[in-house]
Amino acid sequence: MKIFESILGSAVLLFTSVIPVSAQWLHYPTPGIPRTPDGKPDLSAPAPKTPDGKPDLSGIWTAPEDKWFRDLGAGGAEVPMLPWAAALYKQRKENLQKGHPSERCLGHGVTDYDTLNTPRRIIQTPGVIAMLFEAYNHYRQIFLDGRPLPKPTQPSYMGYSVGKWEGDTLVVDTTGLNDQGWLDMNGHPQTETTHVTERFHRRDFGHMDLQLTIDDPKAYTKPWGASLSLNYLPDEELIESICENEKDFQHMVGK
Amino acid sequence: MRNRNIWIVIALLAAPAFMRAQWLNHPTPGIPRTPDGKPNLSARTPRAADGKPDLSGLWQTEPAPPAMLESLIPGATNGSGDEPPSQYFINIFADFKPGEAPLKPATAALLRQLEQTYAKVSPLSHCLPEGMPLAEMAPAPYKIIQTPGMTVMLYERDTTFRQVYTDGRKLPDNPQPTWLGYSVGKWDGDSFVVDTLGFNDRSWLDARAHTHSDAMRMTERFHRLDFGHMEVLLTIDDPKTYTMPFTIKLRQRLLPDSDLLEDFCAENEKDLRHFEGK
Numbered sequence: 001m002k003i004f005e006s007i008l009g010s011a012v013l014l015f016t017s018v019i020p021v022s023a024q025w026l027h028y029p030t031p032g033i034p035r036t037p038d039g040k041p042d043l044s045a046p047a048p049k050t051p052d053g054k055p056d057l058s059g060i061w062t063a064p065e066d067k068w069f070r071d072l073g074a075g076g077a078e079v080p081m082l083p084w085a086a087a088l089y090k091q092r093k094e095n096l097q098k099g100h101p102s103e104r105c106l107g108h109g110v111t112d113y114d115t116l117n118t119p120r121r122i123i124q125t126p127g128v129i130a131m132l133f134e135a136y137n138h139y140r141q142i143f144l145d146g147r148p149l150p151k152p153t154q155p156s157y158m159g160y161s162v163g164k165w166e167g168d169t170l171v172v173d174t175t176g177l178n179d180q181g182w183l184d185m186n187g188h189p190q191t192e193t194t195h196v197t198e199r200f201h202r203r204d205f206g207h208m209d210l211q212l213t214i215d216d217p218k219a220y221t222k223p224w225g226a227s228l229s230l231n232y233l234p235d236e237e238l239i240e241s242i243c244e245n246e247k248d249f250q251h252m253v254g255k
Numbered sequence: 256m257r258n259r260n261i262w263i264v265i266a267l268l269a270a271p272a273f274m275r276a277q278w279l280n281h282p283t284p285g286i287p288r289t290p291d292g293k294p295n296l297s298a299r300t301p302r303a304a305d306g307k308p309d310l311s312g313l314w315q316t317e318p319a320p321p322a323m324l325e326s327l328i329p330g331a332t333n334g335s336g337d338e339p340p341s342q343y344f345i346n347i348f349a350d351f352k353p354g355e356a357p358l359k360p361a362t363a364a365l366l367r368q369l370e371q372t373y374a375k376v377s378p379l380s381h382c383l384p385e386g387m388p389l390a391e392m393a394p395a396p397y398k399i400i401q402t403p404g405m406t407v408m409l410y411e412r413d414t415t416f417r418q419v420y421t422d423g424r425k426l427p428d429n430p431q432p433t434w435l436g437y438s439v440g441k442w443d444g445d446s447f448v449v450d451t452l453g454f455n456d457r458s459w460l461d462a463r464a465h466t467h468s469d470a471m472r473m474t475e476r477f478h479r480l481d482f483g484h485m486e487v488l489l490t491i492d493d494p495k496t497y498t499m500p501f502t503i504k505l506r507q508r509l510l511p512d513s514d515l516l517e518d519f520c521a522e523n524e525k526d527l528r529h530f531e532g533k
Contacts, residue, residue: 028424031404031422031423032404051304058402104521105382105519105521106519106521107519121418123400123402123405123407124402125311125400125402127284127285128400130400130407130409130416132407132416132418137384137415137416137435138414138415138416139409139414139415139416141409141514141515145284145285146284147281147284150281154516154517156517157517157519158414158517238418239431239433240433240434240435242383242384242434243521244383
């Protein structure tokens with residue numbers, strides 16, 4: 001068991017190894033953020049607004065820990081898997097993440113980028129939000145221009161995302177996902193009918209609640225998900241992090 | 256053989272064009288249109304809230320004119336049917352007469368060596384990043400999102416991005432070398448001037464294997480001429496590799512009613528073992 005834990009630990013490290021490097025990066029003071037009289041970022045100041053009065057989610061954020069990234073059901077909710085999904089999940093988990101797309105430099109998808117405890121920058125404009133992920137240097141777009149979710153065309157790892165405001169909460173719906181991505185490192189299955197709903201609520205300057213709901217009758221008997229709180233990272237930058245050619249792949253041990 | 260190898264490198268980057276037709280053609284909201292509903296690409300340059308030109312939009316570098324393409328790669332105009340790349344993507348020294356490009360002797364020697372095995376040794380064949388300026392000249396779209404304090408470029412190829420700080424900070428003295436470098440931008444009249452340094456020495460400037468060092472500095476001057484057209488004056492200054500700085504002019508056009516596709520090079524990594532090389 002001890003060995004199992006340490007192997008799992010080192011496998012997870014492969015995906016989080018950029019963290020120590022952050023310390024070597026430039027700590028340029030983020031301009032325009034609220035500060036206390038001693039100059040420290042005031043993370044409990046009110047959430048900022050855009051000129052059109054909507055909450056402004058822009059900034060660098062991270063999940064506080066990697067437990068949801070490893071297992072989206074880590075919050076304790078039962079994950080109501082259909083038998084085929086339960087069997088696949090068991091196999092992936094026992095195989096210690098071997099076969100995860102990230103071992104081939106394909107990175108992550110909506111849920112596992114959301115729950116990753118490495119930085120991502122949100123850039124919010126009236127018509128589109130871009131999420132820039134430090135890991136793999138990937139990005140994702142969320143359209144806010146009122147367009148409907150399209151009929152699925154080309155299934156993809158990131159899917160197709162549209163967002164709308166419900167009061168101060170940004171509700172993002174994503175479909176068009178492929179069945180190659182995993183919802184988490186343990187391997188909860190994602191299919192081409194998976195519908196992910198993210199509810200972002202910036203509670204104050206430094207904290208954002210994120211509620212994730214997975215709805216996929218092909219894999220799960222009812223909707224399920226996770227609730228976490230993202231932390232704002234002041235005076236930080238994203239560092240370029242490129243996945244090079246399957247170097248990780250040969251280190252994945254499997255069962 | 257050399258030409259065939261060049262086309263393989265180019266084809267690696269042109270693949271998403273095949274898929275464009277399958278994408279949803281959602282009308283881009285808020286763009287000027289003629290009375291018949293078509294995008295009016297000669298309308299005026301839009302302005303941001305601060306009065307500066309707004310460069311936001313989906314852009315693509317214009318392909319090489321047919322005669323130029325033919326002179327760079329004889330027979331290429333009867334090629335694969337894909338939209339051809341810019342002449343500078345094929346050869347960043349396309350404006351120079353043969354033999355007059357400002358290569359230092361060691362650079363020329365390295366080039367002769369790399370030329371034997373383009374496709375095998377190209378960073379692109381290994382799904383490594385295009386780097387700069389290749390990403391900006393590639394025959395694939397990129398999106399500019401301009402916000403106060405930061406302008407972002409989202410490149411379709413490999414779903415990768417670049418950040419340009421516009422909050423007034425200076426370039427760092429000794430940044431960690433990266434594929435895309437560290438960029439700061441400022442306005443000079445109606446031109447957005449981006450200065451970049453902190454590159455690693457691993458990417459190529461073009462498909463022809465023109466290399467660069469970690470001393471390279473790049474300056475881009477983006478000038479949006481009207482709604483649908485932009486010129487980018489791009490200057491490379493790398494005294495370790497080239498005897499003088501040189502400048503190319505990229506013409507870019509706005510792609511209306513379209514968007515970026517997801518593209519992960521690693522999905523095509525299987526191709527590598529099929530490439531020939533000496």
